[in-house]
Amino acid sequence: MKKGVLLVNLGSPESPEPKDVKKYLGEFLMDERVIDVPLWARTLIVKGIVLNTRPKASAAAYKKIWWEEGSPLIVLSEQLQDKVQENVDFPVALAMRYGSMSIKKGLQELVDKGVDEIFLVPLYPQFAMATTETILVLAEELRTEFFPNVTIDSLPAFYNNPEYIGVLSDSIARHLEGKTYEHLLFSYHGVPERHIRKRDITKSHCTIDGSCCATPSPAHEFCYRHQCLEVTRLVAEKLGFEDGTYSSSFQSRLGFDQWLLPYTDRTIERLGKEGVKSMAIVTPAFVSDCLETLEEIAMEGEEIFQEMGGQGYTTIPCLNTDAPWVNLLSKWINNWATSETVSA
Template sequence: MKKGILLVNLGSPDSPEPKDVKKYLGEFLMDERVIDVPLWARNLLVKGIILNTRPKASAKAYKKIWWDEGSPLIVLSERLQNKLQKQVEEPVALAMRYGSMTIKKGLQELVNKGVEEVLLFPLYPQFAMATTETITVLAEEIRQKYFPNLKIESVPAFYNKPDYIEVLSNSIKKHLQGKNYEHLLFSYHGVPERHIRKSDITKSHCNPSDKVNCKCCKIPSEAHKYCYKHQCVEVTRLVGEALNLKEGTFSTSFQSRLGFDPWLQPYTDRTIERLGKQGIKNMAIVTPAFVSDCLETLEEIAMEGEEIFHEVGGKEFTTIPCLNDDDDWVALISRWIKEWATPETVMV
């Protein structure tokens, strides 16, 4: 069977204009795995409130980070795809979960090249309802409807794979070289606490409200396979060990909360503010929930986060880029693909 790879990232509006941002936000926020409330309530919230108030503000934010080539997320994902294609024999296509670069188009591109078996690669290190799960569920729905003879295998969360941790740690080390930072903050995209409970296959293990010691994240459990919070905390721990970071000089936080329901804590903006008020003058921040820089990293963190830090007395605010199309990252994905494409090798 001819094999191919479909990389899938989050997505982006076609332009930073309000009408395109509104269209994109509508698709994104109406996903039942993003805002997981009954349809009537989601319609009321998204179409009745958010889409009448948020697109202009979001468009303004997108305009701050938009490149001449287009959306940074799209451009960086395409660079990754192009570099990867040069290192593997199998055709590599790119799709987005939301927006005009649909998963259906990506699968069709591979099928047109004679592909019969696809490695679906969600570009997220950690599992989450609103990222990995929504991609795999939609891909299967599309397969059943349009490509019933196509076989699809999904890459599982790779947050704790030693070779990934090595690449991520080396990237962080490289970008911090020569920097005199006092604290390294690992900021992850936030999700509502209820997402953690819904993903708990044991229905009894996860306690997302455990904000300080995260006891349930440290107790071995089958629930960790689908626990986004555990997987984020574990990345911080593993990278901390790899870089020999001293206790108290690094921590974990969560960004991009929406609405009034409890989200994973501590919140990134409040953490940045607290560190500045505690006298930290030089801090660095990395965003390991993303492999490609996007609105959340380039505007919310690199711009808004730095502004907060300076307002409370901070001096140097270092933003570490995502892996993007880093050569070591490309080489690692290439090796994973080659292992998958070899019949006697089983991906884990």
């Protein structure tokens, strides 16, 4: 069998123009694992409300961070693909869950090169319905319908892989070197609380009451909240942070449902109100910088902090194409090719 790799990230509009943003948001938000309500309700919310109000504002946000080469997420993902390809001896393709760089196109690219054994790599450290799961489900549907002779393996969530924690910790330490900060905030992409309960394989553990994520349980295999908080704990332990000098929060909520707490924007506001004059923020739910990190965190976050009296605001980049991250990802891929364990 000929092996190949498919890296998969979230996706991006074709341009920062409202019409392209609207098309992208329509595909993204109509995913039943993103807005997990009945089709009639999802259609009403997305097509009746969101797509008539949000594209213009989202397009303005995209324009703030758009690079000359294109969408930062796409550009950085393509650079990651190129660098990984240099380290492995079989084809490496790139796809996005949403947008024109579809998973079907990525699979087809590999099949056209003679590949019939594919290692699917969702570029998310933590498991979530709206990220890893939707990629895996769609890939299997496409395989069944269009590529029945292909086998697909996938990289498990790697949030607690010691080597990943080492790479992430070293990156954080490097970017904080010489910087003055009183508090480090770990900001993760938010999800509705119901997503956590839906993926609780025990049907009883995930009470989201402040203790469940710290209590050992089989539910943690698919618990996004636990996996985020575990990244914070492991990095803090690795870097020797003192209690009270760091915390976790969740960003990018949508609608009126209860999402994971605390919210990032309100946490930044609170820190400023409490007299914190300098802070740093890192976004370990992403491996590549994108709208949520470059605009929501780096721009909006700093504006909130300064309005509350804060002064020094340091944004730590995602791993992007850092050599240690490229080397680690390449190692996992090569381990898969030789049937070795690829994650903790």
